[in-house]
Structure formats: C-alpha cells, structure tokens
Amino acid sequence: MTTPNEYTRILTPEESLELLATQTFGRLVVQRTDDIDLFPLNYAVHDGKIYFRTAEGTKLFSVRLDHEVLFEADHVDHEAHEAWSVIIKGSARPLVSSAETLAAEDYGLEPWLPSFKYNFVEITPRDISGRKFRLGEEPQRY
Template sequence: MDRDDQLEELGADTCLRLLSTVPVGRVVYTEHALPAVLPVSFEVAPDGRLLLAVRRGSATARGLDGTVVAFQADQLDPVTRTGWSVLVHGRADVLRDPELVRRALRSGLRPWVGDPDPMFVSLVPELISGRRLAPSGRPVPHS
C-alpha cells in the first residue's frame, strides 16, 4: 500500500451492507488443531447473521458446528488498488430449525462446491470490522 492511499474504517452496518453485495467469502476455522480457510457461499440474513452453505458431512461442516470462527470477504480492484475488506468473528452453529433450513433453500443458497443436500451454518457476528481503500485525491465512496 502506498503512503498516499486513503484508508477508511467502516462501521458494522456498512460492513454488513457490503457483505450482502458478494456471494462468496472465506471462513477460517480449526481442523485437526490447525487453522483452515475455505471459500464458502453465503448470504446476510435480515437479522444480520451470516448463513454459510457447506457440503453435508464434510470436515468443514463438522469444524464449524459450535465453534468460534472468522469470516472474511472483500471486493478489490488490483489495477486501481481500491476496494473493501470485511472481517467478522463469531460463533458458528449448524442450522437445525427446519423452517430456517427451508428459507435458506428457497433463497437459492448453495455450497461453492455443488451438493444436492446442502447444510447451512449460522454465524452470529460478535465482532465486525472493515476497511475501504481509495487512492489519494479521490473521495472514498460511501455506501
């Protein structure tokens, strides 16, 4: 990053709004006592939870249930060196409520790697942070 770049810290509401504009992010969790990072399809629920779509029976599904995880998504332009990045920390739990699972299915949310019988994980944000980067001399666009 150049010294002349402009960095803006983002509030939680802006972070959630930006997250809702991209379909894939990365979830960070523990697998076999080591950090693991995996791209996942997701959506922001109306109540602010993140719903992640994973393959049923996968190591990821097992590693996410009842644990504290990190989730990161971004939209970056390597040519202009602009964009944003959001980081969320919180507890992840497999969705077991049949109505919530039906809603996730109706929304079209599916795992990044196809699965006819997906599993959904709810991530309740406890810490949300984000940054937006714009070159110096250009105003930072507000969402």
C-alpha cells in the first residue's frame, strides 16, 4: 500500500476485490472499432473474477468483438466520510458450457429489469487498481 497523500490510499489487488464483493453495481466499458460504450450493470465477484448477465444486444456483441474491457465500481460512505473506487482491466468472455452457466446461476445475479438475460459473462482481471479516499471539505484556496 502506498499513500500518495493523507486523503488517498492505494489498495492492493486483494483489498480491491474484497471491496468489489461488497457491492453489486458497476460499469463496464467496451470498445468496438471506432466507438466506446459504457454500460451500468449489476455484477458478482467469485474466485477473483467478475460476472454479469446480459441479453443479446450491444453489450454482448461488443464483448464478443473485443474481449478487452474495463470494469469500474465505487462506493461512498457518507457517515464514515470515505469512499473507494476500483478499476479492472481485463478480458471478458461469454460463458458457453452448460457447466459454467449452471455454476454462474449460483452467484446471485438477478436481472434488475423484468427481462430475459440468458447470457453470463466472466471478466478475468489482468490489472486491478483501487483507491480509498477520506472525504472532507475543500481547503481554503488563499
């Protein structure tokens, strides 16, 4: 752990994954040939990997086209005056075997919308960057 200043602490990959596992809402960034998209989604962490469900559409098409993704999640605790943010660079792949899909069914990924989301996607982290912040008032400028 490095401390860039008294308000920010760099997290280890293990600490980052532990914090990710406490939340269920994150953002997925995908890239296509000449375009980038950001998708809010619910997720689960299992054995150091990120999982989400999706229907057929832009998100799944993009992951199949380019496996390299960014995933971000954060949390603000106003009572404790702290926040954290974790960014993962990794590779995403749709789960294809029935054994993988059946296992992923147990990770607690329920659709938020009343829609069918039959596709499970796994993100394997390559680089995990996390920071924890102590929140406070802006200091005097002058």
